[in-house]
Each structure stands twice: as structure tokens, then as C-alpha cells.
Amino acid sequence: MLKIEYLKDPTFSKEIISNIRKLIDEIGRKVKIMHVCGTHEHVICEYGLRSLLPQNLELIAGPGCPVCVCPAADIDKAIEIAKKPNVILTTFGDMIRVPSSRNSLLRQKAMGSDIRIVYGPNEAVKIAKENPDKEIVFFSVGFETTAPLTAFEIYSDPPENFSVICSLRLIPPSMELIVGLPDVMVDGFIIPGHVAAIIGVKSFESFSNIYRYPGVICGFEPNDILISIFLILKQIRNKEYKTINEYSRIVKYEGNLKAEELLNNVFEITISNWRGIGRILNGGYKIRQKYSKYDALKKFEVEVQDSLDIPLGCSCHLVLIGKIRPDECKLFGRSCTPINPIGPCMVSSEGTCRIAFMFKKD
Numbered sequence: 001m002l003k004i005e006y007l008k009d010p011t012f013s014k015e016i017i018s019n020i021r022k023l024i025d026e027i028g029r030k031v032k033i034m035h036v037c038g039t040h041e042h043v044i045c046e047y048g049l050r051s052l053l054p055q056n057l058e059l060i061a062g063p064g065c066p067v068c069v070c071p072a073a074d075i076d077k078a079i080e081i082a083k084k085p086n087v088i089l090t091t092f093g094d095m096i097r098v099p100s101s102r103n104s105l106l107r108q109k110a111m112g113s114d115i116r117i118v119y120g121p122n123e124a125v126k127i128a129k130e131n132p133d134k135e136i137v138f139f140s141v142g143f144e145t146t147a148p149l150t151a152f153e154i155y156s157d158p159p160e161n162f163s164v165i166c167s168l169r170l171i172p173p174s175m176e177l178i179v180g181l182p183d184v185m186v187d188g189f190i191i192p193g194h195v196a197a198i199i200g201v202k203s204f205e206s207f208s209n210i211y212r213y214p215g216v217i218c219g220f221e222p223n224d225i226l227i228s229i230f231l232i233l234k235q236i237r238n239k240e241y242k243t244i245n246e247y248s249r250i251v252k253y254e255g256n257l258k259a260e261e262l263l264n265n266v267f268e269i270t271i272s273n274w275r276g277i278g279r280i281l282n283g284g285y286k287i288r289q290k291y292s293k294y295d296a297l298k299k300f301e302v303e304v305q306d307s308l309d310i311p312l313g314c315s316c317h318l319v320l321i322g323k324i325r326p327d328e329c330k331l332f333g334r335s336c337t338p339i340n341p342i343g344p345c346m347v348s349s350e351g352t353c354r355i356a357f358m359f360k361k362d
Contacts, residue, residue: 068352
């Protein structure tokens with residue numbers, strides 16, 4: 001485990017980078033390492049880590065932004081529900097600006113629908129208790145990290161005027177998809193520590209034991225990322241395939257057993273559509289039948305047609321799987337900006353395009 005005092009120590013950073021360069025020279029070829037976490041991408045760009053690394057070492061951003069991979073159809077359904085009388089739709093701040101097929105929740109709010117930003121599902125439950133004559137819908141978007149919060153509120157017998165649009169996704173199946181893509185070749189994975197804190201080291205071991213990819217569960221400081229790169233390169237040099245827990249100050253092998261029990265009680269795993277990527281086997285959660293009265297899509301029975309995930313000219317689908325960089329999209333920084341996002345990756349602070357725009361060189 002990396003000692004706390006070394007997490008942002010520049011002297012220690014230089015030492016790690018020196019060792020990374022030695023390992024790359026010993027490996028003798030280009031190496032591609034993928035992370036699947038918007039926070040990791042933000043740290044990498046904020047601290048300029050790519051510029052400090054050897055040219056034949058490439059850090060690739062994968063599908064690590066929950067807002068970005070939320071399909072347009074789910075947003076379209078949320079908008080249709082928000083249009084109904086006596087409905088208050090609640091969700092996270094980033095979500096209201098994500099473009100759907102023809103609209104966004106922010107635009108629908110401007111047209112008069114009662115759409116509110118909340119910090120979590122507990123606030124939505126509070127609103128439901130305060131407004132018994134209205135239907136309160138929480139649009140739940142996220143990965144394993146935030147899923148237990150929604151599961152807890154459903155499990156805790158909330159008022160019957162509360163319901164959830166479940167658009168929760170699972171990280172390991174998306175990594176399995178990446179492994180199977182013939183034109184996106186990676187040599188190892190940096191694994192998001194906050195996801196592993198819930199589902200444990202055990203949930204990622206198949207990538208080393210079965211698929212033969214070195215992986216490191218990583219924290220969120222610059223030196224967490226650098227030491228994780230070093231540990232992956234060391235495995236590549238030694239032809240080893242392990243899942244190493246660099247973030248052991250937080251992550252346990254078995255994960256958070258209480259959170260996992262709660263998730264398994266409230267949700268079941270299902271085939272799930274990821275925006276710009278497609279249907280992923282076991283890629284998401286849906287609410288179990290015994291809690292169906294809290295399933296907003298069943299309560300309101302909305303149907304949408306011809307939802308469009310990726311607008312014409314947008315390359316978010318290629319950015320999400322690490323096939324291209326954001327600046328290789330012809331819309332990036334031109335017609336598509338954080339003020340006027342055309343694709344989903346330009347909206348959230350965890351979106352690869354938004355991060356690239358924030359830290360781009362003039």
C-alpha cells in the first residue's frame with residue numbers, strides 16, 4: 001500500500017516515472033493501458049501525467065462515465081414521465097444537460113416540467129414525503145459505486161409516491177466487451193478503486209486469471225495512478241497476470257458485503273444498453289419484481305421510439321471505447337463544447353471530451 005505521505009510527493013513521482021521508463025525500455029514495444037474511470041481521466045489530465053510518460057506508453061480512457069453511457073432512450077423516457085401532471089422528476093446535476101434524441105431534461109424543465117437536481121435518492125424520498133399528492137421520480141444513473149444508495153432507499157419502504165428510473169450500469173462487463181474488441185488492443189487495465197470498494201478485488205480477478213490481462217485496482221491521487229502503471233508494466237515485463245490491489249487503504253478483497261447483499265436483494269443483473277456501445281450481457285441492473293411498485297417505467301408505462309444515441313458527426317461512441325481521442329472528433333471544441341454539448345461525453349465532469357476540453361492546450 002502506498003503511504004499517505006507519498007500520494008502527492010513530487011520526488012516520489014519522479015522516482016516512479018524513472019522506473020516506468022526503465023520498464024518500457026526493457027519491454028521494448030509500445031504498451032497500451034486502459035482505465036475505465038472518469039475521475040482517473042480527470043487526475044491524469046489535471047496533473048499532466050501523459051506528458052511525463054514515455055511516448056511508447058499510451059493511457060487510454062475507456063467507458064468510465066455513467067452519464068455518458070446512459071442511453072438516449074432512458075432520457076427520452078424520463079422526459080416523457082416529467083411531462084405528466086403532478087410529477088416531480090429528480091436526478092443528478094450532470095444528467096439534466098445530457099442530450100437525448102431531440103431534447104434534454106434541462107430544456108424540458110425550461111418548458112415547465114418540475115425537474116429538480118438532487119444530491120442523492122434520499123433527497124428524492126424526502127421530497128416524496130413532503131408532497132404526498134405528487135409522484136416523485138428519481139432518475140438513477142451510475143455504476144456500482146452509487147447503486148447501493150438507490151437500493152437502500154427502495155429497500156427501506158419509501159412512500160408509494162416515490163419511484164425510480166433504473167439506469168445503473170456495471171463496470172466488469174464493459175471491460176469484458178473491451179477485451180473482445182479486435183480493433184481496441186490493450187495490454188492491461190487500471191481498475192477504478194471506488195467500484196472495487198463495493199464489489200471487491202474478487203470481481204476483477206477473471207481479467208488476470210482467465211483473460212490474461214494484468215490489472216491494478218487504483219486510488220485517485222497522481223501517485224496512485226503512476227504506481228499502478230508501474231505495477232502493470234512490471235507484470236508485462238515478467239509475463240505475469242495478476243489483479244493487484246494498490247488501493248488497499250480502502251478496498252478489501254471481498255468488497256463491501258453489506259452493500260452487495262443490498263444490491264442483490266433489490267436488483268437483478270440484466271442485459272443493458274450502453275450509449276454508443278450497444279447491448280452488454282449482464283451490463284446493468286433492473287429492479288426486482290418484488291419491488292416493482294417503485295419501478296417508474298412500470299408505473300407510468302411510457303414508450304419511446306426512434307431514440308438516437310449518437311448525433312450525426314459525433315464520435316462519442318469511438319471515444320467511449322478508447323478507439324479515438326476526443327480531439328480526433330471533428331465536432332470537438334468547434335460545434336461541441338461544454339456550453340453546447342452535442343455528444344454525451346462533453347457534459348459531465350467525468351466525460352472524456354469535457355475533461356479534454358478543460359485541459360486542452362491553446
